[in-house]
Amino acid sequence: MKKSFLSLVFFALMMNMGVAQRELIHALPSKLGLDEAYINQKVDSIMNMGIDSLAFPGAQLLVAINDTVIFHKAYGFHTYDSIEPVKLNDLYDLASVTKISGPLPALMKLVDEGKLDLDVPFSTYWEPWKHQKDKKDLTLREILAHQAGLVPYIVFLQKVMRNGKLKKRFIHQTSSKKFQKQAYDDLFVNDRFERKIDRIINRSKVSEEKKYNYSGLSFLIFPRLIEQITHTDYQTYLHENFYQPLGCHTLGYLPSTKHFVNAIVPTEIDTLYRKTLVKGWVHDENASLFGGVSGNAGLFGTADDLAKLMLFYQHYGSVDGQQLISRRTVKEFATVQYPDNENRRGLGFDKPLLDNSELPLEEAYPSPLASAASFGHSGFTGTFVWADPEKHVTFIFLSNRVYPSRDHRELYGLNIRTALMDVFYKAMASNLKN
Template sequence: MTQGIQQQAFPGAQLLVAKQGKIIFHQYYGYHTYDSIQKVALNDIYDLASVTKIIGPLPALMKLYEEGKLDLDIPFSTYWRPWRHLKDKKNITLRELLAHQSGLQPYIIFLNEVLRGNHLKKRFARSRISRRFPNEAYPGIFINRRFKKKVYRMISRSKVNDKKEYLYSGLASLIYPELIENLSGIPYTTYLQSQFFTPLGCNTLGYLPAKKEFKNNIVPTEVDTLFRKELTKDWVHDENAALLGGISGNAGLFATAKDLAIFMQMYMQKGVYASKRYFKEETVNTFIKVQYPENGNRRGLGFDKPLLGNDTLDLKEAYPAPQVSSESFGHAGFTGTFVWADPQNKLVFIFLSNRVYPSRTHSNIYNLNIRTELQQVFYKAQKTTN
């Protein structure tokens, strides 16, 4: 951790490890920014970035699958009408989408549609809220309510690879919140809150933290020179999620380490937490299983998994730590977040940082392999104590 801070992998971070349902390690390091003014605290709230994918839309999709409202293997276009007559998308299944086996392209930068040079196009963005511009991307930036439909249209028009092979794509995650609303008949955030966040006691977990009266500090992310023109704080870092009003399936959730530990513990315990069942065991087992190993694809349904043959790799090549079990699962986030659960070893690992401060070009978190090395420390310690 000290090495990470010294080499500007991140200005500060925290690490929480739980073993057999008990927190055995929770420590903070460094500061919110390199000016060393605000120390990291254990109850700080972080922008989860892509960790959102397995804490937001995924549990809702799992619940709808369990209730028979979603089938993993019939065309996704059965549920998502815009794809019904698209030759390259009409037969893609939800299983393929969740396992990143669909051929969808990785990302579309929707910000390019909103910016003209250094300025926001008035057609899409205004400085005041109105009926036509209700979605707040950031204080003083309100997005046209029709922009969401433009996003869906651009996804529909995007190219699909002919070859079905592993290619990580965040595009379907932008669709899932509306799909969840359509199938459940409940607003997406209300559904998550009532089904999961509130009953689990995850009090900080949610979207739009700036709108809530938390006493906790929210850790800032990037000094944005292009879109927000200042240090992004209290609002989602990911521009695509921001343009959707901060509520998206690809990013937008914020939480403390403890709330994330609760959620991952529930997954690790195959759908049960504090004597309450959230999923059937077979549902969790279905989603955490590697789906297309024959294609060299390590992914579960929504969940990331260890590299195939990870236990044979040394620390530099492994992802995550080489000693994690093949049953283990989790996800990483662009802002410098990482969550992992290992049912075989009964270990939950939560790493939170703001590695995109002051700029997303800071990549030493990857170059130094910090998260993998930290995780391995606890597997080695476990081996020693056993």
């Protein structure tokens, strides 16, 4: 007689000891009592529809339930010429998923250690904002919940270009003592340009109306704040405190300099700035002008590494029985902060729409069956990661929807990621009924 789904869940939880593991465990969906044929048919249909609709040339999906990876499959090719197929260990430009994979765990740890306070003015820690009347009283809580009124995005690329050409005082084609930040194979940024960026951020307007308005501006500052507080190089701090303990072997910045055997999926054919196919270097122009190392974008990684990170979050800061960040702090960051202001966001994390469970699939974000406790983030290049600690689901979707151009927006119009997630929640719900 077939084991009940609940008994299989219990078995999986016991097998994995209820904590994130440094090495992922894999099993067929049927081992957890799920309808394997249903899952494969639905996912294949959605993914192939996405490729046929030019939402992306290729993509991959990884789903874990109860800490066990029960689905990891690649579809399509790196580009529409159908030469290089997508592989499970490909490296992707994570875009804004960087925000919760780079600076955010560091900020959580610093809050944990009492080195940052969410509710005192951010200017307590970031000196330049002490002298800005509209920024000096903003708190880290408001900033991370996108409730502070900061402008969403500033296009710094406009400052390094004139009439479609790069200004030589800001960008050189070879490195030198003053041009050490590498933006692409043959593009190097003046080290002093960072000061110009800071001046523009400092002078940027802050809305007096405090409501949800997504802004990545502060994430350009966070890496340097982390270095200032920890007296450690930002990348070194992330590697030693998070990526190494989690067993995330590829997660990091500047993959082109690291000689990975993994193929790197290209992003956009850039006709404005780099004048070529962007591959192995960050797609986001602002992160590029920081030499590819930023808090708003710049991280690359595999689906496996992102699964390890999201399982770590799903277990509220625990891996292999070691608590890297306190459970209390991770829970706080993963909680909706300003629901009365119709703001669904946690601290850094995205959350389901406030009325998500009541919405039809085509209007929901993410699946309406995801719990209110779930959280994650999406990225401009077509990436999406999500963790559901209540229903024990981890969801990783990677694509390069910006190939060949960022004008390709069918990924959003077709609601592909939400539909894919819904397949697994419905498979779980079906087994609970049986």
